[in-house]
Every structure is written in structure tokens, then in C-alpha cells.
Amino acid sequence: MVTILLQAGCRDAPVEKPADPPSHPPTHPATLIPVPDRAPLIRVRLHRLDRPNAMVLIGGDGQHLDVGGETMPGPVAVRRRHGRWVIDGRHLPADVSKSKALDVRSGSPLTVSGEANRTYPGTIRCVADREGDAFDVLNVLPMEAYIPGVLAGELFEGWHDAAFEAQAIAARSYAVSECHERQNRTWDVTDTPASQHYIGVPTWSQAVTTAKATEGQLLVWNGSVVPGYFSSCCGGRAATASDAVGPNPVNAVPPLDGHSDPPHCSNAPRYTWEATWDATRVAEALRAHGSRIGDHDLAGIKRVTSIRSMKPNRHGRPTLLQIQDGSRTVTMRCVDFPGSVASSGIEPVASGWIDAVERDGELHVRGHGFGHGVGLCQYGAEELASSSSTPHDILQFYYPGAEIRKAW
Numbered sequence: 001m002v003t004i005l006l007q008a009g010c011r012d013a014p015v016e017k018p019a020d021p022p023s024h025p026p027t028h029p030a031t032l033i034p035v036p037d038r039a040p041l042i043r044v045r046l047h048r049l050d051r052p053n054a055m056v057l058i059g060g061d062g063q064h065l066d067v068g069g070e071t072m073p074g075p076v077a078v079r080r081r082h083g084r085w086v087i088d089g090r091h092l093p094a095d096v097s098k099s100k101a102l103d104v105r106s107g108s109p110l111t112v113s114g115e116a117n118r119t120y121p122g123t124i125r126c127v128a129d130r131e132g133d134a135f136d137v138l139n140v141l142p143m144e145a146y147i148p149g150v151l152a153g154e155l156f157e158g159w160h161d162a163a164f165e166a167q168a169i170a171a172r173s174y175a176v177s178e179c180h181e182r183q184n185r186t187w188d189v190t191d192t193p194a195s196q197h198y199i200g201v202p203t204w205s206q207a208v209t210t211a212k213a214t215e216g217q218l219l220v221w222n223g224s225v226v227p228g229y230f231s232s233c234c235g236g237r238a239a240t241a242s243d244a245v246g247p248n249p250v251n252a253v254p255p256l257d258g259h260s261d262p263p264h265c266s267n268a269p270r271y272t273w274e275a276t277w278d279a280t281r282v283a284e285a286l287r288a289h290g291s292r293i294g295d296h297d298l299a300g301i302k303r304v305t306s307i308r309s310m311k312p313n314r315h316g317r318p319t320l321l322q323i324q325d326g327s328r329t330v331t332m333r334c335v336d337f338p339g340s341v342a343s344s345g346i347e348p349v350a351s352g353w354i355d356a357v358e359r360d361g362e363l364h365v366r367g368h369g370f371g372h373g374v375g376l377c378q379y380g381a382e383e384l385a386s387s388s389s390t391p392h393d394i395l396q397f398y399y400p401g402a403e404i405r406k407a408w
């Protein structure tokens with residue numbers, strides 16, 4: 001189980017408010033993410049190659065490939081050199097080598113170096129930066145071919161079908177919203193939990209059959225697609241998207257405002273958890289993070305004597321951490337904490353909902369949940385599914401007021 005620590009996309013920028021009334025009425029949230037009438041293609045970034053002479057190997061031995069319209073046997077080793085595509089040992093026509101994007105296709109799923117044992121449906125697309133020889137390697141494929149690879153990346157084989165189907169609808173809704181928000185960029189999502197975990201063609205059938213059972217279904221509120229944020233375990237108290245993802249109007253809708261009912265994930269392995277961290281390393285990481293983001297209070301932290309979670313939202317989930325540095329206190333958002341100490345050498349932090357005290361140079365930590373806690377809670381969804389809840393029941397619980405609409 002890998003989960004989303006922060007699905008921020010590009011919508012965590014603060015909303016600017018003009019000083020004067022706008023000459024046109026502001027865009028109503030209902031029109032922010034229109035419901036598409038056909039399945040979009042999605043562009044999933046698999047790799048970024050930014051070292052000189054970096055190479056990606058695409059396709060299997062002897063596999064028939066279409067490389068920018070040229071037929072070649074696989075595999076092909078693709079590089080950038082002096083602003084052109086180069087394929088080791090093969091000739092590319094000038095117009096193909098000078099293009100910004102190079103598409104590789106085949107009649108069967110493709111392998112990509114660096115992803116052992118995975119195969120990808122659709123097209124493998126290499127997209128060059130505007131300047132220099134760095135490039136991204138994408139998998140471009142129909143939305144319905146993408147969803148099974150997300151289910152296989154996010155859930156355990158053998159969990160109840162209703163949990164899979166609820167997850168499929170949430171994941172599709174998130175993906176559609178990213179496609180809309182990033183239509184002027186070169187890719188829509190990554191294949192990591194920073195977006196949602198995607199593994200290409202699944203090797204087990206439940207991921208395929210449950211995706212198929214929900215084909216085209218999206219979470220919709222007031223005519224707009226709801227980005228179906230989800231996490232592994234909410235720790236029993238939901239976060240709101242406005243707090244944990246960003247104060248964008250897309251996130252300020254009732255279905256993303258969290259649920260207040262009792263938790264269903266209390267049997268999850270990370271419902272509560274404990275850890276012991278080196279207090280010096282945590283202080284160093286927080287100082288470095290403070291310097292990076294220009295937070296002088298955080299950049300000036302000398303030691304960490306305690307951490308206290310505070311300012312709960314209306315569901316009881318804390319939103320701020322108060323970090324005690326001797327007699328001084330510094331506050332930061334819970335959601336920012338895991339990323340801020342990622343370089344500290346301590347284990348990856350499951351959630352920013354923590355309390356800690358220092359003893360003999362060690363921070364004794366008690367934490368809650370795994371992930372940001374917005375929207376669907378995967379362990380809670382499985383618990384609900386095991387007690388006969390339908391996918392619709394599960395989604396109504398985690399995205400209150402959302403409608404499930406079949407868009408294609």
C-alpha cells in the first residue's frame with residue numbers, strides 16, 4: 001500500500017483577491033472543472049531524465065515498434081543530444097529528430113527501463129524541455145486503460161470489490177481534474193503517490209474488472225468534477241481539502257470538506273503509530289526547510305523539545321503544529337511537516353498529525369493516520385465494504401453530497 005501524502009497538483013497557490021470588484025462576476029465553482037463527454041487521454045510522467053547523455057530503453061527484444069512513424073525492432077535506446085533525438089545504432093529522419101516529442105508505439109504493451117516487470121499500454125512519449133537536453137518519459141493512454149493500473153498500485157488484491165469500485169471512481173475523478181487543470185502543460189500526473197500510484201498493466205484481474213464496472217463514472221458536485229483526493233488512513237478524523245491541499249475554489253466544495261461521522265479505519269496499521277526520532281536531525285531538517293521557504297522562525301530553530309498538534313478543524317483533526325524550541329515556539333501547518341523533514345534521514349513520516357516530547361536527545365512521537373486525510377480513506381472504505389456497504393454508500397460517506405455521474 002502506497003498512499004498519497006500530498007496530491008497538490010497545481011492548485012495549492014493562494015487565491016488572489018482583487019482590491020476592486022471585478023468587472024465580471026467571479027467564475028462559479030460549478031464551471032471550474034466541466035464534466036467531459038468523452039474519456040480523455042491521460043499523460044502520466046514515468047521518469048525525468050536530466051543528466052547529460054541520459055538514456056531510456058523502450059520496448060522488448062524483437063518487439064515491432066513505431067518510433068516517430070519509423071518502423072524498428074525493439075528495444076530502442078533514446079537520448080537527447082544537442083537539441084535532437086538520437087537512437088543508438090538507428091537513423092532518424094531530420095524532422096523526427098528535431099521534433100519536441102518522440103512517440104513510441106507497438107501492438108502490445110511496452111517496457112521502459114527503470115521499471116522492471118512493468119508493461120505499459122498506449123504510447124510511450126519522450127518530451128524535451130524547451131531548452132537543453134533534459135526530457136520527460138510519459139505514458140500516454142486512454143483514461144479507462146489507466147484506472148486498473150492505479151487500483152493495482154493503490155489497493156491490495158483481495159480487498160472487497162466495493163472498495164475497489166469506490167476507489168476507481170475517486171481516482172478517475174482526480175485524474176480528470178488534473179487533465180483539466182494541466183491542459184497547457186506537457187503531463188497530467190506522475191506515477192507516484194504524489195499524484196496516485198500507477199503501475200502500468202496490472203498482473204491481477206480484480207483491478208481490471210472493478211475498473212470496468214465503474215467505466216466513465218465521476219464524482220460531481222453542482223455540475224463540476226470533484227477531485228477525488230484520497231489517502232491510506234485518515235486516523236479517524238478527516239482533513240479538509242482547503243486546509244490540506246490548498247485554498248483553491250476547486251477544493252472549497254462541500255464534498256471535500258470532510259466527514260464527521262465515526263471512523264471506520266481503527267483497525268488500520270497506521271491508525272495510530274509511534275516512532276523515535278533523533279531530535280538534532282529533525283531540528284536540522286526544519287532549519288533547512290525554513291531557509292528554503294523563507295520562514296525565519298523555522299530557519300532559526302536551535303533544538304526541538306516538544307511538538308504539539310493544535311487548532312483542530314470541525315472534525316477534530318489538528319491543522320497546526322506548535323514546535324517548542326526551549327522557551328520559544330514556532331508554528332507550522334501539519335500538512336507541511338512530512339515533506340519538511342524528508343531530508344533528515346529519519347524514516348518517512350506517515351502523517352503531519354503528531355505529538356512528540358524530547359528525552360535524552362530523542363523525540364518520542366505519537367502519530368495518527370497515513371496520508372493527508374482528505375476524501376476517501378482506503379482502510380475505512382475496505383471496512384465499510386466488508387460490512388456490505390455499496391460503492392455509492394462509501395463515496396457518500398467520504399464525499400458528502402457528491403453525485404456519481406456516468407460521463408462516458
Ligand SMILES: [Zn+2]
Pocket residue numbers: 233234235236237263264265377379380
Ligand atoms: Zn479513516
